[in-house]
Amino acid sequence: MKRWEAYTLPLLATVALLLLWHWSVIWTHTSVFPRPVDVQRGVIELFSKGLLWGYTRDSLYRVGVGYGAAVLLGIPMGLVLGWYPTAAQTTNPVIQILRPISPLAWIPVSVLWFGVTDAAAIFLIFLASLFPIVLATMDGVHGAPGMFVDAGRNFGLSTPALLSRVVFPAALPRIIIGLRIALGVAWLVVVAAEMIAVDSGLGYLIIDSRNAGKRYHLVIAGMLLIGVIGLCLDTGIRQLEKFKFLRWGFYHE
Amino acid sequence: MAGMVQTTVRSKLSLTGLNMTFGHGNEVVDVLENIDLEVREGEFICLLGPSGCGKSTLLNIVGGFLKPSSGEVVIDGEPVRGPDPRRIFVFQERGVFPWLTVEGNIGFGLFRLSRQEKARRIAHYVELVGLQGFERAYPHELSGGMKQRVEVARALAVNPDMLFLDEPFGALDSITRLEMRRELLRIWRAERKTILFVTHDIEESVQLADRVVVMSTRPARIRNIMEINIPHPRDISSRRYLDLRDSIFEQIGLAHKI
Numbered sequence: 099m100k101r102w103e104a105y106t107l108p109l110l111a112t113v114a115l116l117l118l119w120h121w122s123v124i125w126t127h128t129s130v131f132p133r134p135v136d137v138q139r140g141v142i143e144l145f146s147k148g149l150l151w152g153y154t155r156d157s158l159y160r161v162g163v164g165y166g167a168a169v170l171l172g173i174p175m176g177l178v179l180g181w182y183p184t185a186a187q188t189t190n191p192v193i194q195i196l197r198p199i200s201p202l203a204w205i206p207v208s209v210l211w212f213g214v215t216d217a218a219a220i221f222l223i224f225l226a227s228l229f230p231i232v233l234a235t236m237d238g239v240h241g242a243p244g245m246f247v248d249a250g251r252n253f254g255l256s257t258p259a260l261l262s263r264v265v266f267p268a269a270l271p272r273i274i275i276g277l278r279i280a281l282g283v284a285w286l287v288v289v290a291a292e293m294i295a296v297d298s299g300l301g302y303l304i305i306d307s308r309n310a311g312k313r314y315h316l317v318i319a320g321m322l323l324i325g326v327i328g329l330c331l332d333t334g335i336r337q338l339e340k341f342k343f344l345r346w347g348f349y350h351e
Numbered sequence: 352m353a354g355m356v357q358t359t360v361r362s363k364l365s366l367t368g369l370n371m372t373f374g375h376g377n378e379v380v381d382v383l384e385n386i387d388l389e390v391r392e393g394e395f396i397c398l399l400g401p402s403g404c405g406k407s408t409l410l411n412i413v414g415g416f417l418k419p420s421s422g423e424v425v426i427d428g429e430p431v432r433g434p435d436p437r438r439i440f441v442f443q444e445r446g447v448f449p450w451l452t453v454e455g456n457i458g459f460g461l462f463r464l465s466r467q468e469k470a471r472r473i474a475h476y477v478e479l480v481g482l483q484g485f486e487r488a489y490p491h492e493l494s495g496g497m498k499q500r501v502e503v504a505r506a507l508a509v510n511p512d513m514l515f516l517d518e519p520f521g522a523l524d525s526i527t528r529l530e531m532r533r534e535l536l537r538i539w540r541a542e543r544k545t546i547l548f549v550t551h552d553i554e555e556s557v558q559l560a561d562r563v564v565v566m567s568t569r570p571a572r573i574r575n576i577m578e579i580n581i582p583h584p585r586d587i588s589s590r591r592y593l594d595l596r597d598s599i600f601e602q603i604g605l606a607h608k609i
Contacts, residue, residue, distance in 0.1 A: 243445075245446050249446055253460035342489050343451070345489070
């Protein structure tokens with residue numbers, strides 16, 4: 099692909115899609131579904147009322163705390179479960195049963211425990227991010243080359259030192275893939291959680307705009323913002339792969 | 352035993368009646384059969400044998416990573432119970448930690464030292480293996496030969512008294528391999544370690560070792576132990592060198608005509 103094509107083609111596709119959207123609304127004579135220009139007006143409206151910043155901040159805060167706690171707990175958990183086969187065997191049935199349950203199925207339980215509060219949403223995000231992180235870390239520990247572990251033992255490292263100085267860095271590229279998946283899931287879950295468990299944030303914006311007078315231009319505006327912020331989060335976490343001490347796990351020169 | 356005169360060079364390592372089998376029941380593979388070997392302090396020993404004969408298994412047992420099925424490994428009068436920082440195993444260059452810089456790798460085993468002492472040691476071994484200017488480089492930025500130097504330096508930095516090298520130069524091109532042999536001999540003379548070096552390369556063993564332990568195909572037995580009494584630097588076109596090399600070729604049953 100030539101350089102100019104790399105920019106022009108995606109731009110053309112986007113413009114085509116916007117035009118199709120615009121004309122579809124006009125052709126179908128719908129009175130509810132907004133045109134792109136209405137959505138643009140929606141974004142400006144949210145921005146000028148100061149809601150945009152407040153809701154985004156609330157959503158990011160919940161993801162930050164829930165996801166952060168999952169990272170802090172999930173990585174050590176994954177290291178221990180990956181390192182000690184007995185620990186993995188003991189917890190395996192519980193993990194395997196809990197894992198396929200959608201985080202959304204926990205919404206009623208979460209509201210029961212924490213009420214309609216930030217804590218309910220944070221708990222859901224924590225739960226949703228924990229499993230990908232634990233499983234990726236365990237996987238990374240299993241994939242750590244035996245040669246590195248042998249070398250670590252040869253230099254007289256204790257087990258905790260071996261885990262932190264050899265097993266953890268050896269597993270880090272896979273852990274980061276888990277962190278990336280978990281962040282994507284957390285961002286999906288925060289929207290759903292905010293529709294039910296709290297009364298602020300981008301998920302709340304969407305459901306509230308619909309309930310309070312079917313203001314679909316705001317619904318779509320909220321959706322697009324979620325998409326853009328999600329993309330930014332993913333791009334951000336991908337920057338980790340570029341660290342020099344991690345490059346070996348992602349690029350093979 | 353004060354006052355007693357020690358007349359022989361101290362035995363560093365002794366292997367007695369070592370056997371190793373892998374597997375269970377009907378699928379048992381004999382890997383090592385009745386290995387006896389004495390190694391003197393400061394000696395450079397090559398374990399020479401065909402690929403897959405079990406010489407790496409032997410090195411892993413001596414290194415404490417595997418337990419033999421029977422027999423005994425004694426180093427400095429003590430039975431070996433596991434890996435020990437006094438004896439460092441050097442893998443092929445794939446053993447360097449890719450997440451650490453050259454400095455980080457060389458300093459890896461120095462966690463008990465003060466910061467100044469650690470920095471001094473790292474600088475010394477960076478220089479010994481000729482990696483000045485690459486201290487902050489990561490392994491993926493280095494060539495195979497340089498990575499191998501990092502691993503040797505990492506091993507030497509903890510001041511072990513034995514080094515176990517498992518076909519360390521096997522993955523390098525032939526020119527780099529020759530350079531690395533010369534480097535290793537220089538380091539060995541400077542640091543006086545006891546070295547066990549596994550190789551399947553006859554020339555390599557005759558160039559490096561004080562004694563070459565020639566092993567058979569699996570199950571590996573010691574076929575013969577050759578004394579290579581040629582002073583270093585060795586002239587690899589001398590009569591003596593060629594005679595010793597050819598006699599090993601014959602013992603292994605290879606005609607050296609292609």
